[in-house]
Amino acid sequence: MRVFTAALATETNTFSPIAVDKRAFEASLYARPGEHPATPTLCTAPITVGREVCAREGWTLIEGSASWADPAGLVARATYEELRDEILEQLRAALPVDAVVMGLHGAMVAQGYDDCEGDLLARVREIVGPDVLVCAELDPHSHLTRKRVTAADFLVAFKEFPHTDFVDRARDLWAIAVRTLKGEIKPVMSVFDPRMIDVFPTSRQPMRGFVDQLYALEKSEPNLLSLSVIHGFMAGDVPEMGTKIIALTDDREDLGDTLAERLGRELFAKRGTFMVPQVNEAEAVEQAMAATSGPVVIADVWDNPGGGTAGDATVILADLIRRGISDVAVGTIWDPIAVQICFAAGEDAEIPLRFGAKSAPHTGNPIDRLVRVNRLVRDAQMRFGDSYAPFGDAAWISFDGIDVILNSTRAQSFDPSLFSALGIDPKSRKILLIKSTNHFYDSFSKIAFEIIYCAAGKPYPNKPAETAYRKAPRNIWPIVEDPWGA
Structure with a gap:
């Protein structure tokens, strides 16, 4: 097997005045093929884990560039296009490949691009065609768009906030990819939109118990491969901002649809209770x-x-x-x-x-x-x-x-x-x-x-009901109290 891997990630606060250019990536991480260090950054674990997996399986791993910039404002269009095209050219040079395994964040926004990850994954799919496996690991503080769901075979997000599990979830991503490439499973993604945006720390209840439930279901439910909560990123003013549930099954879309909706409605029922109380x-x-x-x-x-x-x-x-x-x-x-x-x-x-x-x-x-x-x-x-x-x-x-x-x-x-x-x-x-x-x-x-x-001052738009969004959906809580129209 020949597997291509690369990473391109940042988290974009579209309200931040701090513009991001290539220097911001170089200050945090910019590693050309083969230069990625042994330890991963937050969104590059698919590369380091991929080295272990491919060595064990006797497969060929072709590494592309890995770029990460600390979160800030909009990425300069030229910077995004340069880093994106660098990876795409590396992928073309690596063909033929059996799979593409990406490390992404999921909340990157550039000048002219509301959905950088969707754009990148769609271009990857165009290059490799419909039969090559394409998958990615995401940060849960991201946006789950139709474009990226269409382009990827499956997506896996960190479960923990704080994100102590980014390496473990990269191992999950690779385990599913390996079984898929060996013909043992056929991953199918189900997505449910609970029509909300919130903050979900797993260091306290009720999110601690909710995530523990996800782990338990993954172990006990036949044909269930993975469950992910896309928390959403409320400081990203994009058309598909908000929380989503991903259920990944082994060719059981009916099971995935049922689980994703059940878990999404459970989250919605607990809305507003997740964040730690704050004082001035x-x-x-x-x-x-x-x-x-x-x-x-x-x-x-x-x-x-x-x-x-x-x-x-x-x-x-x-x-x-x-x-x-x-x-x-x-x-x-x-x-x-x-x-x-x-x-x-x-x-x-x-x-x-x-x-x-x-x-x-x-x-x-x-x-x-x-x-x-x-x-x-x-x-x-x-x-x-x-x-x-x-x-x-x-x-x-x-x-x-x-x-x-x-x-x-x-x-x-x-x-x-x-x-x-x-x-x-x-x-x-x-x-x-x-x-x-x-x-x-x-x-x-x-x-x-x-x-x-x-909570001191107002450096971050942390109250969605009061935030001056221009693109974000209006039919989610707490922008509206009852997005289900009950």
């Missing part, structure tokens, strides 16, 4: 101050670079400063210019510095302080499960008992190693202020005395 910045700081031990983690959930924001909001930090609170470590605030200034000054320098709150309205005001530059690190990285996430050149500055990590490559706070990478012991601080919606939970919960979810 004043309540978050009060609660952290009242804690009897530490570290207390304050998660700035909506200034999350993983959702396409800048990660430079200062609303919570300003409240901490105003109250004179110390023993705080902040990781991170994105400010490439401030980082450059710190590198120019050098370690141990004391300099006046303005940083943060430069990207957009409703993110607070820049902070002006006389700071000490404690540590400078080129190409800093933190752990994220089995992978590493770069956050660029970084500077550890301090003032008034507060430590702040400034970074030059936007990245959400995945893991406490973002602090230790700069020489800060995160367990030694009373308060850790981080930027993430829920991906932080798996690792930070292991060291936190308490976790506080804080």
